[in-house]
Amino acid sequence: MSDTQQSADDHGGVPVGDIRFYQAIIPPLPDGNYTLRARQTLDGLPGAEPSPSIPSVTLPFAVRGPRFTLNPADINSYFPPPSPPTPFEGQLPHVVVARKTLPWERLLGPDLDQGIPWLGLLVVDEDDPGGIPKVHSGTVADLLRDGGKLPPGTIGPALRTGDLDDGESADDPCSYTELPADLFASIVPRLADLPFLAHARGVDTGNKPIEGILAEGIYSVVVGNRVPHGSAVNGAFLVSLEGFGELLAGQADEEAAREAADGATTIRLAVLHSWNFQMGGEDPFDVLMSADHSGLLAIDPPAVTEVKTGANCTQQAITVPAPDPSSPAFVEETVRYARQSGYAALTHDFRDGGQTFSWYRGPVIPCLLGLVLNEDQSNPVFRTADSLLRYDPASGLFDTGYAAAFELGWLLALQSEGFVISLRSYLHQAKTKGLRLVNRQQLTAGPFPLNLPADGAASIRNGVVLDAVVRWLAIPGADALQAALGSTASTGEVTS
Amino acid sequence: MTQPPRLSPLHRFLSDESHQRDLFSVVPQPPDTVHQWLAQLVLLNGVPFEYLVPDDAMLPPETLRFFFIDENWIERMIDGALSVVARTGLDQLITDTLRTVLRDPVSDVHATRVRRRLLGEDVTSAEPEALNWPLTGFLIRSVVADNWKGIVVENTSKNPPHAPLTILRLDQPARGVVLGLFNGQLGSVTFKHPPESLHFGVDGLQDFPPTWRQNLRYLDTGKYYDPLEPVCVLHRGNRVIDVVGTANAMKAKLDPAPAAFTSAEFAIQMIQSPKSVAFEMMYPAL
Numbered sequence: 204m205s206d207t208q209q210s211a212d213d214h215g216g217v218p219v220g221d222i223r224f225y226q227a228i229i230p231p232l233p234d235g236n237y238t239l240r241a242r243q244t245l246d247g248l249p250g251a252e253p254s255p256s257i258p259s260v261t262l263p264f265a266v267r268g269p270r271f272t273l274n275p276a277d278i279n280s281y282f283p284p285p286s287p288p289t290p291f292e293g294q295l296p297h298v299v300v301a302r303k304t305l306p307w308e309r310l311l312g313p314d315l316d317q318g319i320p321w322l323g324l325l326v327v328d329e330d331d332p333g334g335i336p337k338v339h340s341g342t343v344a345d346l347l348r349d350g351g352k353l354p355p356g357t358i359g360p361a362l363r364t365g366d367l368d369d370g371e372s373a374d375d376p377c378s379y380t381e382l383p384a385d386l387f388a389s390i391v392p393r394l395a396d397l398p399f400l401a402h403a404r405g406v407d408t409g410n411k412p413i414e415g416i417l418a419e420g421i422y423s424v425v426v427g428n429r430v431p432h433g434s435a436v437n438g439a440f441l442v443s444l445e446g447f448g449e450l451l452a453g454q455a456d457e458e459a460a461r462e463a464a465d466g467a468t469t470i471r472l473a474v475l476h477s478w479n480f481q482m483g484g485e486d487p488f489d490v491l492m493s494a495d496h497s498g499l500l501a502i503d504p505p506a507v508t509e510v511k512t513g514a515n516c517t518q519q520a521i522t523v524p525a526p527d528p529s530s531p532a533f534v535e536e537t538v539r540y541a542r543q544s545g546y547a548a549l550t551h552d553f554r555d556g557g558q559t560f561s562w563y564r565g566p567v568i569p570c571l572l573g574l575v576l577n578e579d580q581s582n583p584v585f586r587t588a589d590s591l592l593r594y595d596p597a598s599g600l601f602d603t604g605y606a607a608a609f610e611l612g613w614l615l616a617l618q619s620e621g622f623v624i625s626l627r628s629y630l631h632q633a634k635t636k637g638l639r640l641v642n643r644q645q646l647t648a649g650p651f652p653l654n655l656p657a658d659g660a661a662s663i664r665n666g667v668v669l670d671a672v673v674r675w676l677a678i679p680g681a682d683a684l685q686a687a688l689g690s691t692a693s694t695g696e697v698t699s
Numbered sequence: 700m701t702q703p704p705r706l707s708p709l710h711r712f713l714s715d716e717s718h719q720r721d722l723f724s725v726v727p728q729p730p731d732t733v734h735q736w737l738a739q740l741v742l743l744n745g746v747p748f749e750y751l752v753p754d755d756a757m758l759p760p761e762t763l764r765f766f767f768i769d770e771n772w773i774e775r776m777i778d779g780a781l782s783v784v785a786r787t788g789l790d791q792l793i794t795d796t797l798r799t800v801l802r803d804p805v806s807d808v809h810a811t812r813v814r815r816r817l818l819g820e821d822v823t824s825a826e827p828e829a830l831n832w833p834l835t836g837f838l839i840r841s842v843v844a845d846n847w848k849g850i851v852v853e854n855t856s857k858n859p860p861h862a863p864l865t866i867l868r869l870d871q872p873a874r875g876v877v878l879g880l881f882n883g884q885l886g887s888v889t890f891k892h893p894p895e896s897l898h899f900g901v902d903g904l905q906d907f908p909p910t911w912r913q914n915l916r917y918l919d920t921g922k923y924y925d926p927l928e929p930v931c932v933l934h935r936g937n938r939v940i941d942v943v944g945t946a947n948a949m950k951a952k953l954d955p956a957p958a959a960f961t962s963a964e965f966a967i968q969m970i971q972s973p974k975s976v977a978f979e980m981m982y983p984a985l
Contacts, residue, residue: 222894222895222897222921224962224963224964224966224967225963226961226962226963226964227961227962279848279849279895279896280846280847280848280849280893280895280896282896282898283898284842284845284846286842287842293900293901293902293911294898294899294900294971295898295899295900295901295940295969296898297896297898297899299895299896389935389936389937389939390937390939392942393942393943395942395943396941396942396943398961398962399942399943399946399961399962399965400942400962401962402961402962402963402965402966404894404895404966406849406893406894406895408818409818409866410851410852410853410866410869411849411850411851411852411869411893412848412849412850412852412869412870412871412877422895424895424896424966426899426969428939428940428942429937429938429939429940430901430911430938430940431938432938486974487761487841487842487843487846488843488847488890488892488974488976489974490761491761491762491763491839491841491843492763492890492976496761496762496763497762497763497764497765497978498762498763498764498765499764499765499766500752500757500758500764500765500766500838501757502754502756502757545757545766547753547754547757549753549754563753564753564769564772565750565751565752565753565769565772566743566746566750566751566768566769566772566773566776567743567751567752567766567767567768567769567836567838568766568767568768568769569765569766569767570767571767571833571982572767572769572770572771572833573770573832573833574770574771574774574832575771582774582798584778584795585775585778586778586782586785586791587782588779591775604769604772605771605772605775606775607750608772608773608775608776608779609775609776609778609779609782610779611746611747611750611776611779612740612775612776612777612778612779612780612781612782613779613780613782613783614779615740615745615746615776615780616779616780616781616783617783619736621732621736622732622733622736622780623783623784625729625730625732625733625736626729626733626781626783626784627784628730629729629730629733630784630790630793630794632726632727633722633726633793633797634709634789634793636722636725636726636727637709637712637713637722637725637726637793638708638709639725640712640721640722640725641708641709641712642708644712644721
């Protein structure tokens with residue numbers, strides 16, 4: 204493990220199993236409005252006094268990023284999970300964001316360092332005064348000081364309409380919540396705490412499910428500063444602290460913050476993400492990974508002792524193992540064997556309207572099965588799904604697995620226009636080339652289809668056949684062609 | 700008297716097996732799209748989940764199941780896919796004749812590249828890897844799948860030298876389900892909490908809250924001090940951690956003293972060790 208302050212364009216490359224921690228990944232420009240001014244002067248041009256003036260260029264632009272709302276897709280994961288209750292007592296909640304610069308993209312306040320994250324993760328529980336606050340849907344105007352929507356005694360961030368960036372509007376939808384001012388002062392991170400409550404992590408992505416992957420493997424993490432209540436329901440709120448600098452700054456003792464709140468009793472905050480959770484129960488990871496929750500993929504998986512998997516099916520078993528039909532327990536045995544080797548009994552509709560149940564087994568099976576070839580080691584060729592239906596006379600049941608595979612392959616191909624078109628045009632190409640090959644071989648190999656002289660190839664080179672064709676075109680009819688060939692063939696015999 | 704079926708010259712020509720090889724010499728390689736599509740099929744991408752797990756009893760909630768892939772099933776599915784273009788006997792004959800050029804590159808080269816391509820890796824420069832039948836894998840149906848999206852799955856091969864097998868697939872084919880598919884027979888699989896979502900925590904809750912503490916770790920290796928070196932986690936009441944105070948206390952106790960103590964160092968100290976569970980595979984003696 205190591206740590207550095209990473210520049211925004213550096214890339215991961217973390218060894219497997221390692222985590223790289225970054226204190227902050229600060230984008231080159233914080234979000235906001237900018238103006239680019241270009242001025243050019245030209246001096247010392249002979250014969251041009253005074254220097255010609257070149258008009259300057261002004262180009263306003265804005266760096267935009269999430270401010271009052273966050274795209275849910277940017278949230279990679281959060282902890283603790285909302286359900287079921289997890290036994291992580293003493294663990295701090297966090298949000299993992301699939302945007303490595305997010306916590307440092309905005310300034311908390313105009314004069315504050317960019318290294319201070321503008322996001323905070325607040326934890327409120329049922330037993331707190333007012334309980335877990337509701338999250339309201341509203342607009343940005345509900346938060347702004349001059350939005351006219353703040354009830355008396357409620358304050359929001361120190362932001363006004365004029366503080367909105369280009370492209371943002373007071374009518375933009377956003378979610379917000381309200382906390383009692385005293386509670387807010389006692390749980391909100393102090394300004395000096397904030398830099399410790401956000402960091403970025405670089406991890407190796409080679410061994411992870413595709414869905415959990417950010418190609419670059421660097422995530423930003425915002426951590427809460429309050430240990431959740433052990434028995435009550437907790438609410439976690441990822442909030443924007445932009446514009447709350449004055450309420451946080453003086454917080455060495457909480458009195459100062461109360462003063463900054465200027466008599467307000469309620470604080471209104473933009474909520475970018477929130478969820479409720481509860482502590483207790485068992486860790487689902489432990490449950491899942493315990494021995495009695497693992498086995499082979501089958502109904503009634505074969506009894507496995509000690510360790511978690513095994514394969515005690517016969518190799519090369521291609522049909523449902525059929526126990527002795529004379530056995531009194533024939534039915535039970537058949538079912539048991541089939542289920543243990545990965546078969547499921549499914550309803551089977553026949554074309555004629557009849558219905559039965561048949562065995563089906565998919566491509567994922569609980570036993571080792573090699574590729575079954577023909578006796579001469581060639582690949583078996585199947586051209587219809589029906590040719591793959593297997594019938595077991597002993598039990599009177601069909602095995603439909605391979606027929607279903609054929610049918611599914613056919614259906615999936617039909618769904619994929621690109622595949623069918625490519626394959627068809629390739630086949631057409633192969634046919635054309637093949638035909639050309641046949642024609643060439645026929646012309647050079649004789650005696651098919653025309654009864655050419657034995658050294659037909661030589662005749663072609665000598666132009667004899669061409670002559671014959673020309674004549675045939677002039678005098679239609681096979682006899683004429685024969686005649687022509689007979690009369691001009693000098694090196695071979697014409698047979699009839 | 701029944702007439703023998705009238706066959707086209709090409710059909711008659713290819714019916715002679717010795718001529719089939721001649722066809723290869725004149726036919727170009729199939730387009731990449733065909734191979735890549737078939738590679739997806741071999742990896743069961745696009746196969747509805749019900750075809751994999753036909754009965755919920757095979758994969759009840761909160762279970763982990765290991766499996767082999769039935770190569771015959773995959774072959775028959777490819778047969779079916781290629782049959783879409785076989786409208787005539789000649790089409791079928793050509794498709795059969797070209798079997799080796801249509802199918803072999805899929806399992807020799809393309810199937811093992813699907814995941815790497817998804818991960819954005821440059822696959823053309825990499826050494827081609829052939830499918831190593833029988834393939835094995837696992838399915839998980841659990842809340843873990845959604846709660847720990849980035850779950851880490853490490854593996855070793857059954858066969859010496861037990862090097863990790865190439866991961867062919869590791870994704871969520873359905874909600875709450877993780878599918879892992881490996882190029883060969885698994886020797887062991889280890890599941891780990893995703894490192895990006897390892898959480899912060901404090902130890903010593905039993906005598907909550909006066910002695911919350913956290914054992915110090917070395918900053919370079921991440922290992923705990925030996926013997927353990929606990930540092931008190933300070934709080935400001937109401938279960939709220941005094942972050943700056945705690946960070947300063949940690950910094951003061953670290954030996955050697957770090958040049959800087961930022962959120963990165965703080966994270967190393969506060970993070971909880973990842974859980975991991977390993978499964979050893981047992982195969983019957985053949």
